[in-house]
Amino acid sequence: MGRSPCCEKVGLKKGPWTPEEDQKLLTYIEEHGHGSWRALPANAGLQRCGKSCRLRWTNYLRPDIKRGKFSxxxxxxxxxxxxxxxxxxxxxxxxxxxxxxxxxxxxxxxxxxxxxxxxxxxxxxxxxxxHEGLGSxxxxxxxxxxxxxxxxxxxxxxxxxxxxxxxxxxxxxxxxxxxxxxxxxxxxxxxxxxxxxxxxxxxxxxxxxxxxxxxxxxxxxxxxxxxxxxxxxxxxxxxxxxxxxxxxxxxxxxxxxxxxxxxxxxxxxxxxxxxxxxxxxxxxxxxxxxxxxxxxxxxxxxxxxxxxxxxxxxxxxxxxxxxxxxxxxxxxxxxxxxxxxxxxxxxxxxxxxxxxxxxxxxxxxxxxxxxxxxxxxxxxxxx
DNA sequence: AATGTTGCCAACCGCGTGCGA
DNA sequence: GTCGCACGCGGTTGGCAACAT
Known part of the structure; x- marks a missing residue:
């Protein structure tokens, strides 16, 4: 079964996140948890699709993320x-x-x-x-x-x-x-x-x-x-x-x-x-x-x-x-x-x-x- | 200094899977 | 068993910064 792109709706923002958007998302999740990602953007006042919010959270905003050089x-x-x-x-x-x-x-x-x-x-x-071509x-x-x-x-x-x-x-x-x-x-x-x-x-x-x-x-x-x-x-x-x-x-x-x-x-x-x-x-x-x-x-x-x-x-x-x-x-x-x-x-x-x-x-x-x-x-x- | 190239990484896209109706 | 929603995952890309010419 196919799926329509999550950001198909007109007016949803794409691309890099602004500090303001980050703050909104962070504040919302800290207060309410993420719950349903699909419902989150509207509740948090963000012009993003739920998927974009989820990615931003899991890849960047989550507090337990260690960033920087790999040891x-x-x-x-x-x-x-x-x-x-x-x-x-x-x-x-x-x-x-x-x-x-x-x-x-x-x-x-x-x-x-x-x-x-x-x-x-x-x-x-x-x-x-x-070693790649060796016989069997x-x-x-x-x-x-x-x-x-x-x-x-x-x-x-x-x-x-x-x-x-x-x-x-x-x-x-x-x-x-x-x-x-x-x-x-x-x-x-x-x-x-x-x-x-x-x-x-x-x-x-x-x-x-x-x-x-x-x-x-x-x-x-x-x-x-x-x-x-x-x-x-x-x-x-x-x-x-x-x-x-x-x-x-x-x-x-x-x-x-x-x-x-x-x-x-x-x-x-x-x-x-x-x-x-x-x-x-x-x-x-x-x-x-x-x-x-x-x-x-x-x-x-x-x-x-x-x-x-x-x-x-x-x-x-x-x-x-x-x-x-x-x-x-x-x-x-x-x-x-x-x-x-x-x-x-x-x-x-x-x-x-x-x-x-x-x-x-x-x-x-x-x-x-x-x-x-x-x-x-x-x-x-x-x- | 201007322009081109390369490297890096955040974010996107689309498919797969789990699950409830 | 089928359908559709929601989410997770891996591949890919766009744009910025650093570097080279």
Missing amino acids: LQEEQTIIQLHALLGNRWSAIATHLPKRTDNEIKNYWNTHLKKRLTKMGIDPMTHKPKH GSGLARDTANISHMAQWESARLEAEARLGKESKLGITNANPLQHHLMISSSPNLHVSKAPPALPCLDVLKAWQGAWSLTTKSTIRDNVNSMVFSGGSMTAVDDLESPTSTLNFPHVNNAFNPPPMQNINNIVPCESGLLQDNDNVTYGYTDASAAWFAHNYRSGSIDEEDNVIVPTGLSSMIMEDFTDVLVYNSEDHQQNASLGGHISENGVGGNGSCGGDGFEENRSYWNSLLDLVDTSPSGSPVF
């Missing part, structure tokens, strides 16, 4: 979810509670898509472009099929969860994934053994993280409590390759080539997605360990002789499940309260001498990635 965590979450859900912006938006689907969609189209393309990754398939009889094809299968499974689960989230917001259910996660993560003796499935978006994440950071966490957390950088160099022991991965990173196994010590505190991700220090020297994947080194150095987990101290506690934390990590990533305060404790639970790092929200964010980011990446597919219901 690294948010970017990562969007990429992860896009890999699983595709262009289902509203579903993605449920995991970034303060962002609107429209904003996420715009950000994807104007920033993230381009950056992934630049990195040689197809933003639609989330696969490296040079290969082991790779089997992996791809598994990935697809897992993606479907994960996608369905996320959808259900998004629904649950919505219901939760409406007070329909008490289920709250974040609370659930926090409950678990705040109990030091409770180590949940349920392993989440390997993530089909892992390759993209690795490329993303490789573009501006570290490589060695998985092996470190599993096998050692301390590692030694001898004379400022280290052989990276990257072992992050997932069983289902379609992407190889041979370059990250190269010897660590550190930036000058005086620049350590100034390594930041640069425009290209790689790392850059304050001398504008760029460090690529090969040098990705530099960031890890820098972060640990700054946070006090590398000692005078360049020995890296890895907290034992790292190996004991297992996230309850993937979505908790995502929700977690989207909640800045919770994140600081919980993951900050996570990395410093062995007395390493702590508040960090580096200070600053950026570092704290990065620490949390890598902790969550660490947990995401270091999961075995054996616990997955898919296999």
Whole structure:
């Protein structure tokens, strides 16, 4: 059944909203709630259609909207979810509670898509472009099929969860994934053994993280409590390759080539997605360990002789499940309260001498990635 | 300084879905 | 089961600002 355009009526205004219109809408909704959107414009004295009012409210005027630059965590979450859900912006938006689907969609189209393309990754398939024409009889094809299968499974689960989230917001259910996660993560003796499935978006994440950071966490957390950088160099022991991965990173196994010590505190991700220090020297994947080194150095987990101290506690934390990590990533305060404790639970790092929200964010980011990446597919219901 | 180009984002459009009559 | 209303969603566009020539 067709539908006539909602703004067909003559005299209804279109285009940008004026501050006066915003104020009218805001005041009306604050006093009466939106009720029926169709009836709202007349009641509020606006020459707009109900749909236009709804959009203005949900995308701009709503008080719980966070505006401005997307954080690294948010970017990562969007990429992860896009890999699983595709262009289902509203579903993605449920995991970034303060962002609107429209904003996420715009950000994807104007920033993230381009950056992934630049990195040689197809933003639609989330696969490296040079892998696209491979034959179907290969082991790779089997992996791809598994990935697809897992993606479907994960996608369905996320959808259900998004629904649950919505219901939760409406007070329909008490289920709250974040609370659930926090409950678990705040109990030091409770180590949940349920392993989440390997993530089909892992390759993209690795490329993303490789573009501006570290490589060695998985092996470190599993096998050692301390590692030694001898004379400022280290052989990276990257072992992050997932069983289902379609992407190889041979370059990250190269010897660590550190930036000058005086620049350590100034390594930041640069425009290209790689790392850059304050001398504008760029460090690529090969040098990705530099960031890890820098972060640990700054946070006090590398000692005078360049020995890296890895907290034992790292190996004991297992996230309850993937979505908790995502929700977690989207909640800045919770994140600081919980993951900050996570990395410093062995007395390493702590508040960090580096200070600053950026570092704290990065620490949390890598902790969550660490947990995401270091999961075995054996616990997955898919296999 | 003037003009053209590009990037960004708010807003619009039209289809799909849920739900009550 | 069908119809029609209301709303939600994803794709697209118009217009402004920033940047390049």
